[in-house]
Amino acid sequence: MPVPLIFSGRFVCAALLAVTAGAGPAAAQDWAHARANSNGPLVLQSQGSFFVGGQDKTSDALNTSAPGAGTITVNQMYVQFQVPVGAERKTPVIMIHGCCLSAKSWEETPDGRMGWNEYFVRSGYSTFLPEQVTRARSGIDATILNEIALGLDGKTTKDIPYIYSLGHEDAYTSFRFGATNGVPFQGEQFPVAYAEEFYKQLIPDMNDFLGAGSPPGLYVGPNPTYNDLSQLAIELGGAVIIGHSESGFFPENAALVSTQNIRGMVSIEPGGSCTTANPETVPLTSAQIKTLATVPTLVIFGDNLSGSWLTSYANCQSYAASIKAAGGDITLIHLPDIGIRGNSHMMMLDKNNLQVANVILKWIAQHVDGPHRGGH
């Protein structure tokens, strides 16, 4: 249970160090929950952040005023990490966020509970949290907009890339907090009382900047993030990649760049489907299926599936059958089927988020770090 935190004058009072359970503070300071936790001190061997990938690009449109010309770096992927003491026995875990989100997805929940990042670290895993190219600390290539603002090469407003802002109302239903905005499903696990806090972490999806010049639509072409994820796994000397939603199939796309050092793939509710590398354009070939079958895979879906989520689930069932036919080790879990009910699309933030994390940790222990590795 979170502990109320009271700051008194300029001193952080002793409540900060208390680890006893207590009632929550006033709503206005609910975020303060997390500064005192009941899980005991967290002991890190190290932490930090770095970049993977990135290429130099020269441009005359760095700005719409001087200096307009120069070199910038594009396609670099930011990664933050934490290494717990004792991590040497377990495979590092990479967690990549979904649409309209950042690595914040894996941190503290909107209602101030521990997120998956800290839980995995406390479970002995090194964690690596990238941000997709075009998102948050990875940055975008702004020359695309500046060229339009400057009218270079006859560019007009029609050339502005598609930018996707997920509205509160759409998030509530599409992320399955409820079938109707403001009316949670019975037994809903998402902390809907804190939905307003959650909406603050929704930021514009600018992935279409990666395909600037192509027809409008959420960009689904070859994405530099695939290559950067592959490179990260190689540099780590081995990693499990966990993707979610828009990035749900990114682990597989990274493995199609290179399976080297990708020890496991976890696809949480892939937003498009499991059956194609680039959902709207490129069906997976049998050679690609054969490649993907060499890496142990876990696919997870939550509760209250309907509409496009049912389609995605059906696609993943077909994908799992293909991988099995190719001799692969794949596990597809519909959480209600194992007695875990009420989970939303944002299961890493749900009230039972650690219960869901345990499903993944158990799978990693058995299929990646354990005796069944690579088998099925």
Next chain:
Amino acid sequence: MPVPLIFSGRFVCAALLAVTAGAGPAAAQDWAHARANSNGPLVLQSQGSFFVGGQDKTSDALNTSAPGAGTITVNQMYVQFQVPVGAERKTPVIMIHGCCLSAKSWEETPDGRMGWNEYFVRSGYSTFLPEQVTRARSGIDATILNEIALGLDGKTTKDIPYIYSLGHEDAYTSFRFGATNGVPFQGEQFPVAYAEEFYKQLIPDMNDFLGAGSPPGLYVGPNPTYNDLSQLAIELGGAVIIGHSESGFFPENAALVSTQNIRGMVSIEPGGSCTTANPETVPLTSAQIKTLATVPTLVIFGDNLSGSWLTSYANCQSYAASIKAAGGDITLIHLPDIGIRGNSHMMMLDKNNLQVANVILKWIAQHVDGPHRGGH
């Protein structure tokens, strides 16, 4: 000294836990430095992230295709934090990044050394790292671009806000790695051998989105980040705010919203100047000077000042005189004057970054947490 890290197969090898000094690994994996550090385990009481501020906004231009209408949150400020065991005796520290940067500024350096965030935490301070509204995890209001793409209200390419990408060449000279691109100053403290790694953390400055509709130019009007910083200090029950470059005078701007619970202000090389709240528009009034004089202030400049940096330094000297005349406690330090030479504009990443941090920590101990608090 950083320790080389070797990952062997799927196991992170025992080198991860070694704390002896050693030669660096190959350049391609230099980022791995930081995953093994020689500073001993880091013990946190808690960590997490949350948002401050934010307002709901309804729009018909969330996207350039359906669903176009709905509600988003704007002006929220993301904050990540770490609380060390024993932090109850020291005032929390807020560090806000500068232009074209994110909270990454305070994390691991480009050459894999400890950043100011971890050093302050290891020194017993709780740290809070916000990202400016419009930057990284705080997000932007993309409806401004979508309205242009859709041609709403007759908007054209002329309405695209100013977006500032800092090029490598300009960064090298304006951040004072050297007077000429590629030629470091003698005794330069920035780790110029890792400049390419540093450039990866430069992301577009989209602050002009805050003044969409106003004349083009880097936005300098009232900024929601000021209010969010003030609110953060209030919610923390007391904090020192450290600003840098573009945000160098943000601590003071936050104090002009409310001085409540702002215990100290540290302005590192304010990019515009010290003499006005909004450099190009609003001179500080004597009433504002009187308000600012109630909060202990530290202003720091590095070495090799010339051009606009000399102007900024002169402005800050005038500002310090005004604050002193109003009875305030202000310290202006030109680092070479205290024997610390060669520091760049990015002094939190310089090779002697911990030496510079110690100047701030000593000032906080004496002027904020110590007996001189509020006096001079």
